[in-house]
Amino acid sequence: MTATTSSETPAPDEWHKTVCILCSANCGVELRVDGREITRVRGNKSHVASLGYTCEKALRLNHYQNGMKRLQSPMRREPDGSYTAVDWDTAIREVAAGFTEIGQTHGKDKVMYYGGGGQGNHLVGVYGSATRRALGITVRSNALAQEKTGEAWVEGRLTGAHTHGDFHHAEVSIFLGKNPWHSHGFNEARRVLKEINKDPGRSMIVIDPRRSETADLADFHLAVKPGTDAFCVAALLGALVQEDMVNHAWLAEHATGTDRVLQELATVDIADFSHRCGIDEAQIRAAARRIGKAVGGVSIYEDLGIEMAPHSTLVSYLQRLIWILVGSFNVPGGTTTHSGLAPMFSYGATGNEPKAPVTGGRIISGLVPCNEIPDMIMTDHPDRMRGMFIESANPVHSLAESPRWREAMRALDFSVVIDVAMTETAREASYVLPASSQYEKSEATFFGASFPENHFTVRAPVFKPLEGTLPEAEIHARLARELGLIDDDIIDKLRAAAHDGLKPFGAALIETSKANPAMAAIGPIVMYLTLGDTLPDGMADAAPVWFSAHQCAMRFTDAVKAAGFEDVADEDLGDALFNAIITSRDGVTITKHTYEQGWTMVRTDDGKVHAEIPELLDDLAALAFAPVDHRSADFPFILSAGERRAFTANTVMRDSTWRKKDPDGALRLSPADADALGVVNGDKIRITTPGGSAVAPVEVNDTMQDGHISIPNGMGLYAEAEGDSDVVGVPPNELTTLDWKDEYAGTPWHKHVPAHLEAVGG
Known part of the structure; x- marks a missing residue:
């Protein structure tokens, strides 16, 4: 593994507390480093939520930090399809101009924002929300809209809250x-x-x-x-x-x-x-x-x-x-129910949700269905999407029907991808902006759903940003400045107030927001440029957590006090919570509720569970007449595309050598099916679906039912940044299609793809 270079050299015998970024559990871990290499990983026994627990995936985190070719310069796509490295000033200027031109020519509602963070980096989305407002972007989506929107719609109808x-x-x-x-x-x-x-x-x-x-x-x-x-x-x-x-x-x-x-x-x-x-x-x-x-x-x-x-x-x-x-x-x-520092998702469904432009799909929790995005682009409809702002996401690989996605990306007038590598999506974009890795900046996630106690962790950077990269907070701040939204006199006054203390800063920010709505709209960026200047080294990106801490303290005052802030006055509670979060590397218990308080988070008009959802009860009544088998003579198997296995982690791990087990992403099938097809472990088999075809190695596995097959998620990623197209394993969405989706939420049927199998000779 080739180490990247940087001027700083952390002491090799020092343990750095952080969290694992490979799944939503975000277990607390400690890293020992040598230069820019992670040499050892262990669970953090002091972490308030995970208590030292970790699985085998976290032990391979160096393959995230150093196992892929990193982008170290903004990349601009030229008319011939090649990419040219450009300097940051040029990139920021041309990206801002690209989106401004779409807004002026076709309307700001013709640009979509997609992404905003993965399993370990939600502050990305906080800054992305500021840029959305700066550009007037109203159409957005992310991976939750191919997973959790149906669930969110149901929860909104039942309780108005996440459970x-x-x-x-x-x-x-x-x-x-x-x-x-x-x-x-x-x-x-x-x-x-x-x-x-x-x-x-x-x-x-x-x-x-x-x-x-x-x-x-x-x-x-x-x-x-x-x-x-x-x-x-x-x-x-x-x-x-x-x-x-x-x-x-x-x-x-x-x-x-x-x-x-x-x-x-x-x-x-x-x-x-x-x-x-x-x-x-x-x-x-x-x-x-x-x-x-x-x-x-x-x-x-x-x-x-x-x-x-x-x-x-x-x-x-x-x-x-x-x-x-x-x-x-x-x-x-x-x-x-549960509290949290900030809601990750909206659960306000009513049954009368707005409809997506062009396609008319139900917009749940503010997100358009992922399976409809290509059709919102590949059309002559006057409301079609003309631009995309994609951040910390890889929809060309991770959403249904990758070939259609590649076409859609190239059909856009302008697009930008912010990511750490030249991903499958980046290779189709007008511009690619290189971000610092998740261990090169302060970061946090809003996944926590524990009750009666809930927790929150802001992690400090372990490494300096790789040369040529920028944290997303800085990228968004530079875009805001290029768009003319930064008033340096106001920033200087707020920064001075922040150096006087959190109390003066809060008062000054409120006054400024009232007088300058445009600055208020980019609040996270303003906090980064002002309050961020006062935070410990490397923690400036976490400045917007101050606002979230105040929101949490106001909404859940009693629960925050019960979590260890009993002696803090109400008016000081938000600042006290923020200080605890920003200084602790072990996470903080942010709320502690009684079970009776759980009912205060039910958001229905009468505070009760609304058990009847008429249209779904109609579906229940019709279930007796619904099909149970979607296979056919041409496609006699059902493929689960994207199974979670011991060494899968969505698309964040681009180095295939991180997998100690199942390195090639085998297709699993039952012993009886293997016998019928005449294949054994290690043989090659061709998978064909209505969406495409691919070849994978065979794993005969007695945990599988006859007729049911699976391939893992996170496979088939490009290995290098410089154009090497070699991949390991089958990219699942080369086999899926956009039209197989849920009738309510538009979520894809990735786990139920009709398929045909054929042994590959030789």
């Missing part, structure tokens, strides 16, 4: 299309799974076609046929209602709209639905009875296995009816 399970304490934990052994999703995931498995008083139910690592630990593995989760969950609900395991008293006090819910579930044909999903009716009923008798809380986690499959929004609704019907909400071990 999460308490798997550390739940008597019954249910994992639906979710394998937390590899994908985590909550703190100390593997420790918790093992504890549940060993405790005779607790139970685990896994609903998954594959006998996953989590399923191996479960009391009940409901091995549904691929794509039939809705039938399974509906059968569980039918058993709860028809055997009267419903908490009627709780429903009467805390829920509305239950009459039709109970009426529809009373008519579910449990035997038929069990048959349709491939599970013995007795097993369905036994699992339902275990749920129904639980007194220590029921928690459920859905994930991409159902969110990228048939009936995904319906399943998101049905699974929530389980904890609603048994009354396991805002109780120990149950599903709860």
Whole structure:
């Protein structure tokens, strides 16, 4: 591995506290470095959330920091398609001009912002929001719109809030299309799974076609046929209602709209639905009875296995009816609302959401459906998108139908990508701006969903920015200045106030914002340029956390005080919380609630759960007539495209040598299917779908059902920045299509792609 160069040389015997950036758990870790190389990684036992826990992925973080060819200069695409390195001043000037021209010629609503952070860098999105406002961009999306928007729409209708399970304490934990052994999703995931498995008083139910690592630990593995989760969950609900395991008293006090819910579930044909999903009716009923008798809380986690499959929004609704019907909400071990430093997502769905330009898809939580973006570009419609601002995201690789995405990117009048490498998306952009890595700046994420305590971590940079790169905060600040939005006199006054203290700074910022709305619109950039100047070395990028800390302190005053700030006056609480966050490398407990306070975060008009979603209950009634199999004679297999495995991490790891297991991204299939095709481990096999074709090595795996196959996510990435097109593994979205999507949220069916297999000779 070739180390990059820089002037600073951290002491090799020093441990640097930070977090892992490879999944949403963001476990606290400590890094030992030598120059710019990460030489050792261990869990941070002092971290308030992860308590020293980490998985094998974090141990390979040097392959993120040093295992890819980094961009070290802005790159401009020339008319012949080649790229030329340019200086930063030229790049900033031409990028600002490119978007300004689109706005003046076609309207500011013809530019889309996509991205805003991955699994470890959400401050990127905070600064991106300022530039969106500066450019007048109103159309946006990100990867959540191919995963979580159906779930968000359901949660908005039910509670108006995000909910999460308490798997550390739940008597019954249910994992639906979710394998937390590899994908985590909550703190100390593997420790918790093992504890549940060993405790005779607790139970685990896994609903998954594959006998996953989590399923191996479960009391009940409901091995549904691929794509039939809705039938399974509906059968569980039918058993709860028809055997009267419903908490009627709780429903009467805390829920509305239950009459039709109970009426529809009373008519579910449990035997038929069990048959349709491939599970013995007795097993369905036994699992339902275990749920129904639980007194220590029921928690459920859905994930991409159902969110990228048939009936995904319906399943998101049905699974929530389980904890609603048994009354396991805002109780120990149950599903709860939660607070946070800032909301990562909006849960204000009403059923009357706005529609996307051109395509008319439902805009949920402010995001247009990912599967509709190419069609919003590749059209002669007058409202088509003309430009894209893409940041810390790789949609050409990570969204459905990559060939169509490549066409769409080249059809734009102007586009810019901000990223650390010449990604698949960068190779199609008008301009590429090189960002500093996630360990070369201060950063944070807003994933935390724990209750009754929640936590937040701002991490300090471990390395200086690589020569030629800039942190996103600086990139956005330079763009704002080029757009004429920075008044240096105002910045100087605010900076001086910040050096006088947080109190004077806050007062000056409020006064300035009232008098200068244009400056207020780029608030994160203003805070970076002013308050950032007063923060410890390298922490300037985290300046906007000050505003979030104040918002949290105002909304959750009692909970913040209970988290260790009891002696702080209300008017000083935001500053105290910010100071704690900005100075701690172990994370901070930011809120500590009572369970009763969980109800204050339910955002419905009457503070109750609104159980009835009429259109989804209509779908439940029609489920008896819905197809259970989307295969055909031409495509007799179902492909799960993008399975989470031991060494997958979306597209952030571009160095294929980081994988200690499954280095080539094998296609998994059952022993019977392998025999029928005449293949063994290591053979090559061709996968063909309606979207494309690819060749992968074979892994015969007895955890797979007959007719069900899978390939991992994060494969098929270009190896180098200078144009080397060699890839390792199959890029999943060379096989997917835009038209297979959920009818409500437009989320893709990545986990349910009809496919054909053929052995490759030689």
